[in-house]
Amino acid sequence: MSYVMSLAGLDPSGGAGLLADIKTFEAWRLRGLGVCTALTVQTDTDFLGVEWLSADSIINQALPLVQQYPVDYCKVGIISHPDTLAEVMAALRTVRPGISFVLDPVLRASAGYVFHTAIHAAWASILPSLTLLTPNYDEAVAMSGLPDGELGARSMARHCAVLLKGGHRPSKPGHDTLFHANTETDFAPSSATAYAKHGSGCVLSAAITAALATGMPLPAACRAGKDYTFRYLMSSPALVGWHEAEERQTIHY
Numbered sequence: 001m002s003y004v005m006s007l008a009g010l011d012p013s014g015g016a017g018l019l020a021d022i023k024t025f026e027a028w029r030l031r032g033l034g035v036c037t038a039l040t041v042q043t044d045t046d047f048l049g050v051e052w053l054s055a056d057s058i059i060n061q062a063l064p065l066v067q068q069y070p071v072d073y074c075k076v077g078i079i080s081h082p083d084t085l086a087e088v089m090a091a092l093r094t095v096r097p098g099i100s101f102v103l104d105p106v107l108r109a110s111a112g113y114v115f116h117t118a119i120h121a122a123w124a125s126i127l128p129s130l131t132l133l134t135p136n137y138d139e140a141v142a143m144s145g146l147p148d149g150e151l152g153a154r155s156m157a158r159h160c161a162v163l164l165k166g167g168h169r170p171s172k173p174g175h176d177t178l179f180h181a182n183t184e185t186d187f188a189p190s191s192a193t194a195y196a197k198h199g200s201g202c203v204l205s206a207a208i209t210a211a212l213a214t215g216m217p218l219p220a221a222c223r224a225g226k227d228y229t230f231r232y233l234m235s236s237p238a239l240v241g242w243h244e245a246e247e248r249q250t251i252h253y
Contacts, residue, residue: 007088033069080152140162
């Protein structure tokens, strides 16, 4: 059994955050371990509020898990502040020094609720601790402090790999680009149209984390995560879709 962890908010609708991550991990036939970073009040259409958990609360949930299970990859969703994340990552690495973190920097809910304003310096301080950052265009602007998301992604990629997602991307809508090791790899969308989904960014980052946990190299994991997310988008016309189990033998690196 392979294990992968999510540090994310609890979305009662099940479409995003912690519950969506666990569904995705299990579809990849991995054991999903979940640590709550925030209690949200939301449906698939409306975001009503959030109660943040402290670094100590998050660490107290996570430490027994990494002490008992061989967790090598951890996906991170919403969290109260970059400083909180830095404290959590440091604590987990005292137990598992090699654990890798994939951050989906959710700065704004799809329903419009703003979690963070641009805290450029605080975000910059945690980038070297990440294996992968998965911002959309607007998040890349906010996190980098630069006026252009493409330039922001390239700038942040000096510190960690960055997958710039196609959402809100003016020049290449639907295209994801991986900035990694001085290279740029573009992933075109499978189709020009797809059903919109609440929490699609959570699913993408969780699927990439799962693919990495199966042993895929980063570019292949990003491609596999994008393919999985497209199948999830097309699974239903509703705002929350269905997670179909991955067959390990059909995944090509």
